[in-house]
Amino acid sequence: MLRVSQLIIYPIKSLGGIHLNNAKVTSRGLEHDRRWMLIDENHRFLSQREHAQLALYTVQLINEGLKVTFRPDGSSIVVPFRPIKNDFIEVSIWDDTCHGQLVSNEIDAWFTAGTGINCRLVYMPDNIERPTDPRYTEKGTITSFSDAYPALLIGEESLNDLNKRLTDPVLMNRFRPNIVFSGGEPYAEDLMKHISINGMDMYGVKLCARCVLTTIDQETAEKGKDPLKTLATYRRKGNKINFGQNLVLTGNGMLNVGDEITVISTHTEERFLMATNPLVT
Known part of the structure; x- marks a missing residue:
């Protein structure tokens, strides 16, 4: 079973995040994000x-x-x-x-x-x-001052798999997700096309391409080479290094830590398929 394990907002872009037990869903992402x-x-x-x-x-x-x-x-x-x-x-x-x-x-x-x-x-x-990229989202979808999309989803098992490959494990805050979930296989989020949480529909629209921000320790602001260097060895597709899935959110309501995530449909398009997908061999 997949369950929401963390909800995080970043009210001021690129500053520290805030962990919440409950978060209100708005048309452009989680409230205040x-x-x-x-x-x-x-x-x-x-x-x-x-x-x-x-x-x-x-x-x-x-x-x-x-x-x-x-x-x-x-x-x-x-x-x-x-x-x-x-x-x-x-x-x-x-x-x-x-x-x-x-x-x-x-x-x-x-x-x-x-x-x-x-x-x-x-x-x-x-x-x-501010509209989202029309190549990947429906007309009328908006976001705030995020890089591109209203929310980011990552599974705990994806980070666990990455950390097994690293000499020095990293925290989830390197990746700045909004919704973290427990359960499932590593990188299960890659293939999530349509999910439902607490009666609200959410759609995965694009794998999240990662950058040097992931190499910055969020406690000290010190830079290194990992985890980006290691991710590049097995999460590269074309010229992008992917980790996490960008979401668009619909409906109004509250998300809660502990909510069950129901996967309604999965992606089959080539741009979502990677060697580490749980359904790809």
């Missing part, structure tokens, strides 16, 4: 890929909003759920552009001081919609 984002002077998103120090920021949900703490000096600031400012600017995430709402000059200054980068924090309100 990647609704905020740091941008540089060119209005481009900041990522641990180029700025590993972002891993050193932890985020908590409190009544007033997000409490963000910079672990090296223990300083913290509260980001309100609704921005103080009412100014909008065009921002970029990879090849996408959309509008973001500036949050607060004080918050911008705090992040600039900690990161050493002249940056600003933006928020995506409900009236701004």
Whole structure:
């Protein structure tokens, strides 16, 4: 039996995640997930890929909003759920552009001081919609400031299999999933086309291509070569190294740790098939 074992959101893109027992499903992903984002002077998103120090920021949900703490000096600031400012600017995430709402000059200054980068924090309100890639998703599917899709699914057994191949095992936080599940075979998520959790339908649309972010220790911000180097030896397809499945979510409701996952249909397209799929020999 497959069951949800972890639910994680990352309210500010590329900063620390928050583990939840329950998470509300919205049209663009789990509630609060990647609704905020740091941008540089060119209005481009900041990522641990180029700025590993972002891993050193932890985020908590409190009544007033997000409490963000910079672990090296223990300083913290509260980001309100609704921005103080009412100014909008065009921002970029990879090849996408959309509008973001500036949050607060004080918050911008705090992040600039900690990161050493002249940056600003933006928020995506409900009236701004960013479409997902139409090559892989239905028209009308939207996401927040995520890299591309509303949610990411990974099985515990996939990480267990990877760790057996590593000299130094890694934690799931290297991969920044939203939904982690127990049970099943390693890489079972690769083939999940249509699943149901707590009465809500979810669809796997694309294997998740991994990058150097996976090589950053989320506690220390130190970089290494693994697990990406090892993943490349057995999870490469074309020029992509895959780990996890990108999801689109439908319906409204709550996900809970412990919910059963029902697999309704599986992928048969070549782009989902890898040597490590449990059904491929």
